Amino acid sequence: MRASNVLGLIYASVYDEHISELTSVRASGSVPFGGRYRLIDFPLSAMVNCGITAVGISTKSNYRSLMDHLGSGKPWDLSRKNEGMTILPPFDLAGNGGANRTRLEALEGLLNYISFSNKEYVILADANVVANLDYEAVIDGHIRSGADITICYKHGVKPNLPNLMTFTLDGERITKALINENDKAEKDYSLNILVLSKALLERLVNAAAAAGATDFERDVIAANVGSLFIRGQKIDDFAFIIDSLRTYYDVSMKLVRGDYKALFKKDQPIYTKVRDDMPAIYGISSKAANSLIADGCIIKGTVENSILFRGVYVAEGAVVKNSVLMQDSYISENAKLNCAVLDKNVVIKPNKDLSGAETCPLYIAKDSTV
Amino acid sequence: MKKTECLAMLLAGGQGSRLGILTKQIAKPAVPYGGKYRIIDFPLSNCINSGIDTVGVLTQYQPLELNDYIGNGEAWDLDRRDGGVHVLSPYQQIKGTDWYKGTANAIYQNINFIDRYAPEYVAVLSGDHIYKMDYAKMLAYHKEKNAACTIAMLEVPWEEASRFGLMFVNPDGSISEFEEKPKKPRSNKASMGVYIFTWSKLRAYLIADENNPNSGNDFGHDVIPAMHAAGERMFAYQFDGYWKDVGTIDSLWEANLDLLNPKVDLDLSDDTWKIYSKSAVAPPHFISDKAAVENSMITEGCNISGTVDYSVLFSNVTVEEGATVRYAIVMPGTVIKSGAVVEYAIVAENTVIESGAHVGNSPEEMKDRLEDWGIAVVGENITIGKNAAVYAKQMVDTDVKGEA
Numbered sequence: 001m002r003a004s005n006v007l008g009l010i011y012a013s014v015y016d017e018h019i020s021e022l023t024s025v026r027a028s029g030s031v032p033f034g035g036r037y038r039l040i041d042f043p044l045s046a047m048v049n050c051g052i053t054a055v056g057i058s059t060k061s062n063y064r065s066l067m068d069h070l071g072s073g074k075p076w077d078l079s080r081k082n083e084g085m086t087i088l089p090p091f092d093l094a095g096n097g098g099a100n101r102t103r104l105e106a107l108e109g110l111l112n113y114i115s116f117s118n119k120e121y122v123i124l125a126d127a128n129v130v131a132n133l134d135y136e137a138v139i140d141g142h143i144r145s146g147a148d149i150t151i152c153y154k155h156g157v158k159p160n161l162p163n164l165m166t167f168t169l170d171g172e173r174i175t176k177a178l179i180n181e182n183d184k185a186e187k188d189y190s191l192n193i194l195v196l197s198k199a200l201l202e203r204l205v206n207a208a209a210a211a212g213a214t215d216f217e218r219d220v221i222a223a224n225v226g227s228l229f230i231r232g233q234k235i236d237d238f239a240f241i242i243d244s245l246r247t248y249y250d251v252s253m254k255l256v257r258g259d260y261k262a263l264f265k266k267d268q269p270i271y272t273k274v275r276d277d278m279p280a281i282y283g284i285s286s287k288a289a290n291s292l293i294a295d296g297c298i299i300k301g302t303v304e305n306s307i308l309f310r311g312v313y314v315a316e317g318a319v320v321k322n323s324v325l326m327q328d329s330y331i332s333e334n335a336k337l338n339c340a341v342l343d344k345n346v347v348i349k350p351n352k353d354l355s356g357a358e359t360c361p362l363y364i365a366k367d368s369t370v
Numbered sequence: 371m372k373k374t375e376c377l378a379m380l381l382a383g384g385q386g387s388r389l390g391i392l393t394k395q396i397a398k399p400a401v402p403y404g405g406k407y408r409i410i411d412f413p414l415s416n417c418i419n420s421g422i423d424t425v426g427v428l429t430q431y432q433p434l435e436l437n438d439y440i441g442n443g444e445a446w447d448l449d450r451r452d453g454g455v456h457v458l459s460p461y462q463q464i465k466g467t468d469w470y471k472g473t474a475n476a477i478y479q480n481i482n483f484i485d486r487y488a489p490e491y492v493a494v495l496s497g498d499h500i501y502k503m504d505y506a507k508m509l510a511y512h513k514e515k516n517a518a519c520t521i522a523m524l525e526v527p528w529e530e531a532s533r534f535g536l537m538f539v540n541p542d543g544s545i546s547e548f549e550e551k552p553k554k555p556r557s558n559k560a561s562m563g564v565y566i567f568t569w570s571k572l573r574a575y576l577i578a579d580e581n582n583p584n585s586g587n588d589f590g591h592d593v594i595p596a597m598h599a600a601g602e603r604m605f606a607y608q609f610d611g612y613w614k615d616v617g618t619i620d621s622l623w624e625a626n627l628d629l630l631n632p633k634v635d636l637d638l639s640d641d642t643w644k645i646y647s648k649s650a651v652a653p654p655h656f657i658s659d660k661a662a663v664e665n666s667m668i669t670e671g672c673n674i675s676g677t678v679d680y681s682v683l684f685s686n687v688t689v690e691e692g693a694t695v696r697y698a699i700v701m702p703g704t705v706i707k708s709g710a711v712v713e714y715a716i717v718a719e720n721t722v723i724e725s726g727a728h729v730g731n732s733p734e735e736m737k738d739r740l741e742d743w744g745i746a747v748v749g750e751n752i753t754i755g756k757n758a759a760v761y762a763k764q765m766v767d768t769d770v771k772g773e774a
Contacts, residue, residue, distance in 0.1 A: 035654030036670070074444075264653035274445075274649045278638035279405030279669035279682075281630070288663055294654040295406070295670050296639065307654070311639075 002143060003051035003136050007119040007198065010043050011106065012127045013060035014192070015161055019128070021245045021363045022343070027059060029127035030066040031242070032326045032344070034255060034263065035294040035307050037272045038069050039242065042132060043125040043193075044085075045270045048076045050136035052123070054083035056113050058106050060090060069273050076271045088113055103163075103216040107205045114198060122201050126192040130251055131239035132263050132270065133193070138233055142195040145172065147231035149200070149221070152193035154235050156186055159243035163217045165190040167232055174230040177222040179215075188232065190217075191239055238262035249341055249361040252324045256290050256305050277310050286314075301331070315350075322358070326366075340364065374453060374487040376509055376566070378422045379480070380413055381473055382497035383430030388618045391749040391767040392718060397429060399497035400436040401622065402701050402719070404629055404638065405669040405682050407647045408439060409616060412502070413495045414446045414455070415645045420505035424453035424487055427497070428476045430469060433459060445648040458483060472587030478576040489569050494589065496563035500625050501613040502636065502643050508607045509566055515543060518571040518602035519594070522564035522609050534560035535590050539606045548598060550590060559606065562613055565589065571602060612636040619765075623716055623745045626682045626699045630665055650685040650702065660691045669702075676706065690725075698730065701750070710754075714762065718750035724772055726757035736762060 012029030022031045029040035040057070047055055055078060059066060066087075073085030091109030114122065121142075123135060133152070142150035151174065153167055158181065166187040168176035181187065204220050213219035221230065238259055240251045255263060264270065277296025282288065287302040296311035301318035309327045314320055317334035325331070329342045332350040339356035343366035348354065352370055356362030364370060386398025393401060399410035410427075417425050425448060429436055436457075443455030458480050460469050470476035477484075477494065484492060491512065493505055503522070512520040523537055536557040538547040549557065575593050579585050585592045598604055612635045616622040628634040638645055652671025657663060660675040668674065671686035676693035683689070684701045690708040698712045703720040706712055710723045715730035723729060730746035744763030754760060755772020 260653065260656060269651045270653065271651055276644050276646050276649070278629075278645070279667045279684075280655065281639075282663045282666050282668065284665045286664055288657040289659040289661065291657050292654040293657060293668070295649075298639065303657075309654075 002121075002139055004053055005119050006052050006121040006123050006139055006195075007114065007117045008043075008047040008052045008055035009110065009114075009122060009124045010040060010047075010055065010057050010127055011103065011124070011192075012040055012057050012063065012066055014103070014126045014128055015243065016060070016062070018161060018243055019245055019248060021341075021365070022248060023062070025062065025343075025366055026065040027061065027063045027127075028242070029057070029059075030063075030069050031128075031248070032309055033130060033242075033248075033252070034260075034270075035292045035309055036275075037270055038066075039130065040066065040070070040127040041270050041272045042130055043127060044076055044078075046131070046133050046135050046268070047123070047125075048078065048271065049268045050134065050139070052135070053078070053080065054086075054117060054119065056086045056088050056110065058088045058110060060106070063087075063089070071273065075273050086113065102214055104205070104208055104214060104220065107201075107216065108209050111202060111205060114202060117198065119198055122196060122198050124192070124194045126241075128242045129191055129193065129239060130242060130263070131191070131235070131237060132265055132268050133235065133237060133239065134268070135193075138193065139195055141233055142231070145231050146229070147172075148228040149194060149196040149230045150233050151221070151230065152191040152233045152235050152239075153188045154191055154239055155188050157184060158187045158189040159241040159247065161241065161243045163215065164192075164241075165217050165221060169232050172231045172233075174225055174232045177217070177225050177230070179217045179222060188234075191235060191241065193235075245341065245361065245363055246359070249324065249339075252307050252341075253305070253322065253358075256292055256307060260292060275310050280308075283316070309344075318348075323361075343367075346370070372452060374424050374489045376422055376491040376493055376505075377424045377426070377484060377487050377489040377569075378413075378417050378493040378495055378505070379477055379484070380410070380417075380425055380427045380495045380497050381476065381563075382410060382427050382436060383433075383470055383476065384498055385431040386498065386617060389622065390619065390765050391747060392619075392622070392716070393432070394749070394767065395432060396435045397431045397433060398617070400432075400439055401616070402684060403500065403616065403622070404626060404645075405667045405684050406649060407645060409500065410436070410440070410497050411446075411645050411647045412500050413497055414440075414448070415643075416501075416503050416505060417493075417495075418446050418448060418646070419643050420503075420509075422493065422505060423448065423450055424489075425455045426458045426480060426483055427455060428458050428470065428480070430460060430476075433457070439648060441648070446646045453487070456483065472592070473589045474576060474579050474585075474593045475587035477572075478580050478587070481573060481576065484569065484573075492567050492569045492572060494565040494567065498617065499563060499613060499615050500636070501562070501609075502611060502640075502645070503564065503609060503613075504643075505564075505566070508564070508609075511543075511607050512566045512568075512605070515605045516603060517566075517605045518568050519597055519604045520566045520607050521545065521594070521604070522562040523559045523606040524562050524609050524613050525558050526560045528555065528558050531555035531558045531560065536560055537606050543605045543607075545598070545604045545606050548595060561590070562609060564609075565594075566607075571597070619716065619745050619747055623699060623714075627680065627697070629667055629682065630680060652685050658691075661689075671702075676708070684719075693723075693725075697732070715746040715748065715760070717748040720751050721748055722753045723748070724754060724756040724758070727754045727759065727770075727772060728757075729754060729760040731762040 016023040072079040078085035280297040283300035311328040382399040448455040655672035675691040676689040692708040707725040749767030758772035
C-alpha cells in the first residue's frame with residue numbers, strides 16, 4: 001500500500017469567486033452536488049478509497065458549512081487518534097492576514113502541517129473537480145516513472161479559470177506550461193491534481209517564498225519545466241472542473257443522461273455526511289424519468305431529467321424538468337420548473353412557471369421563496 | 371458525573387420464529403424494515419429522542435448481525451463516554467452459565483449493569499415493534515402517579531384483542547386486572563410491551579422472582595402479576611399512535627406497506643422525531659426513462675427501469691426494464707431481471723430473480739381458493755431461475771432452478 005505513505009491535501013476554497021452564485025454562502029468544497037454530496041466528498045473519498053489515512057483540508061473563507069459537513073471526518077473513516085482528517089484554516093504568516101489569496105500562499109501557511117507529516121509523498125487536489133479517480137494508479141504511475149512532479153491533465157476546451165495551466169507534452173514529459181491561455185481550441189489542461197515528494201514540495205515552496213513569488217502555477221510549476229521532470233498523467237475518465245454555474249449545471253445534467261455510472265462506482269463509493277432521511281416516497285400518479293433522487297424526497301408530481309437532493313418535495317401537478325433541486329426545496333402544486341438550479345430550502349409557490357435555458361440555467365438563491 | 375434518571379433495557383433476544391427464513395440468520399429486531407431501517411431502530415431512536423441516553427440491549431438469539439449493526443451506537447448518537455448503548459449477552463458466572471431464561475431473568479442477570487448507573491427508573495422495552503413514542507411523557511406520567519410500574523397501553527380492535535396481554539383500567543388510570551391472551555376478551559386495552567418501573571421496586575421483585583423456583587421468569591407472566599398481587603401502584607399509560615408488532619410475515623409485509631398509506635399515522639419524514647439507522651453508502655437512486663414508479667418507497671442506490679407499484683425497495687435494488695414489482699418488499703442488493711414479476715412477496719437481501727421468473731400471486735388471481743393465498747417469501751443470497759415460479763405462501767431459501 002503505497003498510498004499509506006502519501007499525505008493528502010485538498011484545496012476546499014479554490015476559485016470561489018468564479019461560481020459565485022453557489023459559493024456566495026459557502027466554500028466551493030461545500031457546494032452540494034450529485035443529489036447528496038458536497039464537492040469535497042469526491043477528492044476526499046478518492047483519497048480514502050486508495051488507502052490514504054492523513055488528509056489536510058485547506059480553507060480560505062466562508063468555511064463554516066464546510067466544517068459542519070466534515071465534522072470529525074467520521075463518514076470518511078478519517079476520525080482517527082493518529083493522522084485522519086485535519087481542517088486547516090488560513091494561517092497568518094507574520095501579518096499577511098492569513099488570507100490564502102493564492103495557492104502558493106496557502107501552501108506556505110501549510111508548511112508547518114506538511115512538515116509534521118511522516119509521509120514521503122503528497123497528493124494535492126482541488127475540491128471543484130468532480131471525478132472519482134483511482135488515485136492509487138496516479139501515485140503508482142508517479143513513483144514508477146521517477147518523475148519529480150506528476151500533474152493530471154485532461155484534453156478538451158480549457159475551463160475559464162485564471163491560472164489554470166495548459167501543457168505541451170513530449171510523451172509523458174511536460175515541456176511547456178502556460179497559464180491564462182484564452183482561446184477556445186482544445187488543449188491539454190491541468191486538473192490541478194499533483195503528486196510529488198514531500199521534500200520537493202517543501203523545497204519548492206520555501207524557495208518560492210524566499211524569492212517573494214506569489215503564484216504557484218507560474219513561479220513553481222511553469223518556471224521549473226526545464227529543470228524538473230514534470231510528468232503529465234492523462235485522465236480520460238469522467239472528470240470535470242466546475243468553473244461556473246453553467247458547468248455546474250452541465251455536469252449535473254451529464255449525470256442524469258447516463259454518466260452517473262462513471263461517477264458512482266460500486267467499488268469506489270463516495271462517502272458523505274449522513275442525514276437520516278427516510279427513503280424517497282412516490283405518490284399515486286407520480287411520474288419520474290431519467291432522474292437521480294435522494295432519500296427524503298416526496299414526489300407527487302412529475303420529475304424528468306433532474307437531480308433531487310435529500311428532502312425535496314414535489315407536490316401534485318408540479319412538473320420539474322432538466323433541473324437541479326438542492327436539499328429541502330419545496331415545489332408547490334402545479335408549479336413548473338425547467339432548466340433551473342435551486343439552492344437549499346427554496347420554496348416555489350403554486351402555479352409558478354419558471355424556466356431558464358440549457359445555456360443559461362435559472363439560479364434561485366438559498367432560502368428564497370418565489 | 372451526570373445523573374442517569376431513567377435507563378432503558380431493550381429486549382432484543384427474540385428469535386421471531388414466525389418470520390421463518392427471514393430470521394434464520396438474524397434476531398427479529400435486526401429484520402430490515404421500511405427501506406433502510408431495522409426494527410430495532412424504532413425503540414433505539416425513541417430512546418434518544420426521549421432523552422434516554424443509556425440503553426442496554428439484551429441479545430441472545432443469533433446476535434452477530436445485531437451486535438454488528440448496533441456497533442458503538444453512533445448511528446443513534448448513543449456512543450457516549452458516560453452511558454450510551456451496551457450490548458448485553460448472557461455470560462458465564464462462578465455459579466455457572468445461564469442463557470436468559472425469560473425476559474425478567476434477562477434483566478435480573480444484568481442488575482449489576484443497571485446498578486452502575488443507579489437510575490431511579492428503568493424502562494423495559496421490547497425490541498420488535500414499530501412505533502414512535504415519547505418515553506419522557508410516559509415517565510412524567512409514571513412520576514405523577516407515583517407508580518411502581520407503568521405499562522403503555524393501546525386500544526386494539528376487539529377482533530384482534532385475544533392476541534394480546536389485556537388490562538382493565540380504573541378511571542384514575544390504575545390497573546385493576548390483567549388477562550393474558552384470553553380466548554374471549556373482555557377488554558381491548560392491550561399492553562404494548564413498554565414498561566417503566568421504579569428501579570428500587572423492580573429490583574426487589576426481580577430478586578424475589580429469581581428465587582421462586584416455580585416462576586417462568588417472564589415479565590408478563592410472572593413479575594407483573596406478582597407486583598399486582600402485592601398491591602403495588604400499577605398504572606396504564608394510554609398511547610394512541612401507530613404501533614405494530616411485526617412478528618409474522620403478514621404483519622411485516624403490512625407494516626411496510628403502511629408507510630405508503632397516507633392515512634396511517636407513521637410519518638418517517640418528521641424532523642422532530644427522526645428514526646435513525648445505519649445508512650448504506652450509496653448514491654441517490656436512479657429512475658430511467660423506461661421506469662414507471664407509483665406509490666412506492668425507494669431507497670438510495672436503487673436502479674429502476676421497470677414498473678414499481680405499491681412496493682418498498684431497500685437500498686441498491688435493481689429492477690430491470692420490463693420487470694414488474696407490485697405489493698412487494700424487496701430487501702437490499704436484490705436484482706429483479708427483465709420480464710420477472712414479483713408481487714405480494716417479501717424478497718430478502720442479495721437475491722437474484724432471473725428474467726421471466728414469477729414470485730407470488732395476487733389474491734384476485736386466487737379468489738377461488740383464498741385459503742391458500744399468502745405472501746410469498748424468498749430468502750437471502752439465492753437465485754430464482756429463469757421462468758421459475760415461487761407461489762403464494764411459499765417460503766424458499768435455496769436456489770430455485772429455472773430453464774437453462
